[in-house]
Amino acid sequence: MTAPIESFRDLDLPAPLLTALAEVGYETPSPIQAACIPHLLAGRDLLGEAQTGTGKTAAFALPALARLEIGLYRPQVLVLTPTRELAIQVAEAFQKYAHHLPGFHVLPVYGGQSMVVQLRQLKRGAHVIVGTPGRVMDHLERGSLVLDDLRTLVLDEADEMLRMGFIDDVEWILEHTPAERQTALFSATMPDAIRRVAHRHLREPQEVKIRAATATVAAIRQRYWQVRGVDKLDALTRILEVEDDFDAAIVFVRTKTATVELAERLEARGYAAAALNGDMTQGLREQVIERLKNGSLDIVVATDVAARGIDVPRISHVINYDIPYDTEAYVHRIGRTGRAGRQGTAILFVAPRETRMLKAIERATRQPIEAIALPTRETVAGRRVAQFRQQIADTLEKEDLAFFMDVINRIEEEECFKAHEIAAALAFLATRERPLQVEETGKGWDLATAAPTQAAKGERPPRENRDEILTRRRAFSEGLLTRYRIEVGRMHGVTPKEIVGAIANEGGIEGRYIGQIHLFDDYSTVELPKALPGELIGLLKRIRVRQRPLAIRELSASEADQLPERRRPPRPAGDRDMQGRGEAPRKWGGTKRPEHGNADKHEHRGPPKTYADKPGKRFRKD
Ligand code: ADP
Ligand code: MG
Numbered sequence: 001m002t003a004p005i006e007s008f009r010d011l012d013l014p015a016p017l018l019t020a021l022a023e024v025g026y027e028t029p030s031p032i033q034a035a036c037i038p039h040l041l042a043g044r045d046l047l048g049e050a051q052t053g054t055g056k057t058a059a060f061a062l063p064a065l066a067r068l069e070i071g072l073y074r075p076q077v078l079v080l081t082p083t084r085e086l087a088i089q090v091a092e093a094f095q096k097y098a099h100h101l102p103g104f105h106v107l108p109v110y111g112g113q114s115m116v117v118q119l120r121q122l123k124r125g126a127h128v129i130v131g132t133p134g135r136v137m138d139h140l141e142r143g144s145l146v147l148d149d150l151r152t153l154v155l156d157e158a159d160e161m162l163r164m165g166f167i168d169d170v171e172w173i174l175e176h177t178p179a180e181r182q183t184a185l186f187s188a189t190m191p192d193a194i195r196r197v198a199h200r201h202l203r204e205p206q207e208v209k210i211r212a213a214t215a216t217v218a219a220i221r222q223r224y225w226q227v228r229g230v231d232k233l234d235a236l237t238r239i240l241e242v243e244d245d246f247d248a249a250i251v252f253v254r255t256k257t258a259t260v261e262l263a264e265r266l267e268a269r270g271y272a273a274a275a276l277n278g279d280m281t282q283g284l285r286e287q288v289i290e291r292l293k294n295g296s297l298d299i300v301v302a303t304d305v306a307a308r309g310i311d312v313p314r315i316s317h318v319i320n321y322d323i324p325y326d327t328e329a330y331v332h333r334i335g336r337t338g339r340a341g342r343q344g345t346a347i348l349f350v351a352p353r354e355t356r357m358l359k360a361i362e363r364a365t366r367q368p369i370e371a372i373a374l375p376t377r378e379t380v381a382g383r384r385v386a387q388f389r390q391q392i393a394d395t396l397e398k399e400d401l402a403f404f405m406d407v408i409n410r411i412e413e414e415e416c417f418k419a420h421e422i423a424a425a426l427a428f429l430a431t432r433e434r435p436l437q438v439e440e441t442g443k444g445w446d447l448a449t450a451a452p453t454q455a456a457k458g459e460r461p462p463r464e465n466r467d468e469i470l471t472r473r474r475a476f477s478e479g480l481l482t483r484y485r486i487e488v489g490r491m492h493g494v495t496p497k498e499i500v501g502a503i504a505n506e507g508g509i510e511g512r513y514i515g516q517i518h519l520f521d522d523y524s525t526v527e528l529p530k531a532l533p534g535e536l537i538g539l540l541k542r543i544r545v546r547q548r549p550l551a552i553r554e555l556s557a558s559e560a561d562q563l564p565e566r567r568r569p570p571r572p573a574g575d576r577d578m579q580g581r582g583e584a585p586r587k588w589g590g591t592k593r594p595e596h597g598n599a600d601k602h603e604h605r606g607p608p609k610t611y612a613d614k615p616g617k618r619f620r621k622d
Helices: 015-024 031-041 056-066 084-097 115-124 133-142 158-163 167-175 192-201 232-242 256-268 282-294 327-334 352-365 377-398 402-415 419-430 466-478 496-506 534-542 557-561 573-579 596-601 615-619
Strands: 046-049 077-080 106-109 128-131 152-155 182-187 206-209 220-226 248-252 273-276 299-302 315-320 344-350 480-486 517-519 524-529
Touching: 015 056, 015 084, 031 046, 031 056, 031 182, 031 206, 046 056, 056 084, 056 152, 056 182, 077 133, 077 167, 084 106, 084 128, 084 282, 106 115, 106 133, 115 133, 128 133, 133 167, 152 167, 158 167, 158 182, 158 192, 167 192, 182 192, 220 352, 232 256, 232 315, 232 344, 232 377, 256 273, 256 299, 273 282, 282 299, 315 327, 327 344, 327 352, 344 352, 402 419, 480 557, 496 517, 496 524
Parallel strands: 046 182, 046 206, 077 128, 077 152, 106 128, 152 182, 220 344, 248 299, 248 315, 273 299, 315 344
Antiparallel strands: 480 524, 517 524
16 A cells, blocks of 8 residues: 555645645645545546545545646536535635636536526636536526536535435436536435435446544534533523633524524623524525624524535534434534634533433444533633633733723722722623623523423423413413512512512513512512413522512402502592502503513602613523
């Protein structure tokens, strides 16, 4: 056998390509490149099996470019990819490697892009076409893509094309291209259906197989967190917050709607996050990837399909927020990190009943996945304080603070505050949006479905009577609020703000579900959705405000009617029955919805500015 290939120079590639490779910083060919390039340069067909992230693009792009006749301005290479993202990325890779081939042109064609534009571009011509099967077929049928001069056809991620149902289109294309072409098929796995295609359409293919656990997978640190006790979103933000090497993350969820929801919730917590899913227009999807690349986004919440093949080197973390359906999907997912020779981290959330899948993944990747504990609130707070200290030190070092020193000196003298008191007030103000302290949130209740938010996986709420559930669902969907009694009142020194805070933060109830609060001497009433689940009531009962357990219970209609009149300044008589609202339930739909924004209308809710301005920020801190 020959010596291992150490350098691209050993591969007989033309000088302009070597120059480009040096510029992009590739030092040595990856195993799949070293194994494939000689065969492909020699014009042979090839069947390549290698996991994501092993460098397959260059493995076919470099020899294809080497064999190109630059003077012939017609499609000589066609690459089929399962998704538009991938088509674009492969086209970008060609462009990069061909940087020193003057006149070179590559064209991505995919569905969702304007036909008019594509037709014009095709007319102008290109050496390499990279496209999704459907759109390529379209153009072949219209005659807008002519492959008479095709020399090389590449099927990239063939297993994925199979999985996405493109295999018939792919075969159709194979049948409608010149028979004397060279064909290379790449796939992360080699299911029978792919083998059959290869058998039918490839001529004496060279088989190259790179074992799964190669360098790139090894460069990914795989960990999992057993989902329990804490809402997955809380877990995610805590984990990300204490990760040392966090730069950017892709978070995988199972559904398109989940991409949007989770991205929004992350945004609400101050992360630069966006969704990436198949429902988005092509333009939007490209924008998202571009923003992730250039650092204006740090987290992309994606479905498997939308994230296929994304190659953004700064992705330091892949979070499997929802466990993938199979081990292949897992391998594809984690291949989004650890790119371009960097270290990557993959974190998997595993609900108790998903343990089997975890084991399957370990077997498939031939690597143990390490369990991690959720960072405690203290750890997170410690990290925040450390960052804050660093910020202060940096600011003192880098900024000219003379003006501010002067302001503070004056405050110190004129107001008689001590410098550290002023500093504490400023620290509070500076960290208001992102408090240094981490508040415990409850489980989080999705009141729309009346279920704990993590009930979806693993932890089921206790069985309930079907009728109860139906009644509750109906009540929630109609937006019925009713009055509950809690055993803490004015004489205990409680404020409405504290009650809202406790119910929202510790009960995990969103502020918008909390209606009016009325304080009485030794108890209070609070409006909450009717028929709260028993489990949640149990939780709320135990919450303490001013050292007193709330011992919450729903008031019956007659009890509500008998509530004493609240003390209030005298009013014209006609106004009275508006206020004596003992009767429940009340609608919260439409404009009457008790948002905190109009809390000032409810006089017993305390001064509005304390908690009325930004309920989202205030109640969902962590
Ligand atoms: P695959 O198609 O197998 O998933 P890619 O072709 O997308 O893998 O390559 C994965 C990453 O590795 C890309 O960021 C690519 O630029 C980088 N890469 C490829 N070949 C090399 C190499 N020889 N040296 C360094 N980085 C490389
Ligand atoms: Mg690839």
